[in-house]
Amino acid sequence: MLPSRIAQSGYNAQTIVRKKIANADAAEPLVIGVDIGGTGIKAAVVSLSGELIDSVHAPSPRTVSALRDFVRSVVKRANSPVRGIGIGCKGIIDTNSTRVKSSPGDLCFLEGQLLSEVIGAGDLSVCAENDARVALIGEVLWGAARGRRNVVMLTLGTGVGGAVLVEGIILHGASGAAGHLGHTTVDPHGGLCICGNYGCLETRFSSRAIESDYWAHMHRAAPAKLSKSSTGEVPTPEAIFRAAAEGDECASYVVDRALEYLGAALVSFLHTFDPEIFILGGNIAAAGSQLIAPIQDKIARRTKTLLGREVPIVFPKLVGYGGVAGAAGLVFLKQNLLAI
Ligand SMILES: [Zn+2]
Numbered sequence: 001m002l003p004s005r006i007a008q009s010g011y012n013a014q015t016i017v018r019k020k021i022a023n024a025d026a027a028e029p030l031v032i033g034v035d036i037g038g039t040g041i042k043a044a045v046v047s048l049s050g051e052l053i054d055s056v057h058a059p060s061p062r063t064v065s066a067l068r069d070f071v072r073s074v075v076k077r078a079n080s081p082v083r084g085i086g087i088g089c090k091g092i093i094d095t096n097s098t099r100v101k102s103s104p105g106d107l108c109f110l111e112g113q114l115l116s117e118v119i120g121a122g123d124l125s126v127c128a129e130n131d132a133r134v135a136l137i138g139e140v141l142w143g144a145a146r147g148r149r150n151v152v153m154l155t156l157g158t159g160v161g162g163a164v165l166v167e168g169i170i171l172h173g174a175s176g177a178a179g180h181l182g183h184t185t186v187d188p189h190g191g192l193c194i195c196g197n198y199g200c201l202e203t204r205f206s207s208r209a210i211e212s213d214y215w216a217h218m219h220r221a222a223p224a225k226l227s228k229s230s231t232g233e234v235p236t237p238e239a240i241f242r243a244a245a246e247g248d249e250c251a252s253y254v255v256d257r258a259l260e261y262l263g264a265a266l267v268s269f270l271h272t273f274d275p276e277i278f279i280l281g282g283n284i285a286a287a288g289s290q291l292i293a294p295i296q297d298k299i300a301r302r303t304k305t306l307l308g309r310e311v312p313i314v315f316p317k318l319v320g321y322g323g324v325a326g327a328a329g330l331v332f333l334k335q336n337l338l339a340i
Contacts, residue, residue: 030082031331032074035131035323036060036067036089038106038158043074044321045082046328048337050142052321054078063109064118071119083335084125086327087115088134092176098128101176104194127330131323132161133170133179135281135316137333138326140165140340143317145277149340152275153316154181154266155282159194160202164273168340181269182206186261204261207284210237210254217250226251241287256294263295267302270311281316288315 028047035042037060044055056074061067071085089110091103098115100107110118116126129137136145136153145151149168155161162181164171171178182202183195190199203209215234218227225248226235235243243251266278285291292313300310318325332338 029332029337030078030080031328032071032078032082032085033324033326033328034071034074034085034087035134035327036087036107036110037131037323038090041067041070042321042324043071044324044328045074045078045080046325048332050138050318050325050329052324053080055321055324060106062106064113067110068119071121075121075124082124083337084127084331085119085121086134086330087119087126087128088131088323088327088330089115089128090131093128093130094176095127095129095172098126100128125331125334127327127334129170129327129330130163130176130179133163134326134330135161135318135322136163136165136279136326137170137329137340138318138322139279139316141329141332141338142325143322144279144314148276150273150275151277151279152181152269152273153279153281154269156205156262156280156284157282158207160200160206161282165275165340166273181265184265184268186265201261201265205258205265205284207237210240210258210284211235213254213258214240214251217254237284238286241290245290259291259295262291263298266295266299266313270299270303271306274307275311278311278313279316280313281322285315 028049030045030047033044033046039060040057041060042057045053047053054077058070061070089100089103090107092101094101100110100113100115103110115128119126132155135155136151139145139153140148140151151165153163160182162179164179183193183197183200185197185199186201186204187199191203192198193200193203211234226239226243228234240251241255244255316322
């Protein structure tokens with residue numbers, strides 16, 4: 001059975017919870033990290049050493065005022081002075097102004113908003129950044145890529161996110177869209193993607209892609225062992241990976257094909273960015289060795305000539321709280337308390 005990485009994190013998905021994770025040195029600078037996701041929002045007081053002193057988790061706000069109330073409640077709960085607030089948010093964020101340039105989907109109410117104004121933090125310094133980049137920053141400061149200066153991270157979930165660190169600098173590009181690795185074309189004749197392109201990696205390897213591919217095979221009466229639930233839900237990627245491991249012919253075909261696309265994309269990213277280390281995060285990455293083992297040899301073979309070395313492909317260390325830690329890291333970096 002696949003491990004549920006989020007379940008290991010200690011967060012309660014339904015209610016706001018208070019959980020003391022670690023006791024930081026009283027003299028350590030503290031920052032509040034906020035991770036705004038499509039379904040949930042997390043926040044924590046984070047110490048300079050990356051420890052979470054206090055954390056809360058609640059369903060995502062659906063209005064500006066609800067977001068403001070949530071963050072204010074976190075600031076009020078902090079027992080010690082904090083040096084600022086870092087925010088990770090889905091979409092394209094102008095890091096200079098903290099304006100949300102675009103955030104399609106559940107967080108569209110934030111488009112055009114200045115996050116620093118929305119949360120009304122008074123004199124507190126506020127930093128904001130795209131959520132995938134924030135997760136990478138967390139891993140570089142305290143996690144799997146600690147001390148590295150060339151890192152690529154891919155998050156495999158409902159969609160596919162990405163972030164790239166090159167020679168110590170997080171790539172943003174001219175308009176802030178750099179690093180959206182999930183929208184790399186892996187099939188020029190593929191289906192329409194949410195981004196408007198066709199055949200993106202996200203259309204071939206994501207929860208949505210794997211579920212719909214399996215459903216398409218079931219629908220065509222392929223020899224599939226899984227079926228829709230009594231409420232009409234199609235099998236989850238977790239169930240499909242498990243079925244593949246147990247010999248379900250249809251699941252094996254779907255998983256193998258999806259992995260082919262993922263492997264091809266990874267080779268391209270390795271050739272493009274030449275990272276020291278590659279991080280695979282997101283819910284699907286919980287498949288662990290079942291995910292990597294089948295494509296590792298192919299990746300090594302396809303990259304040995306140009307790169308001439310094997311790049312470690314690893315999983316995140318800050319599982320479940322990389323977003324809040326990385327968001328706090330934005331403030332520590334801005335105030336030169338930490339450096340990459
Ligand atoms: Zn796309």
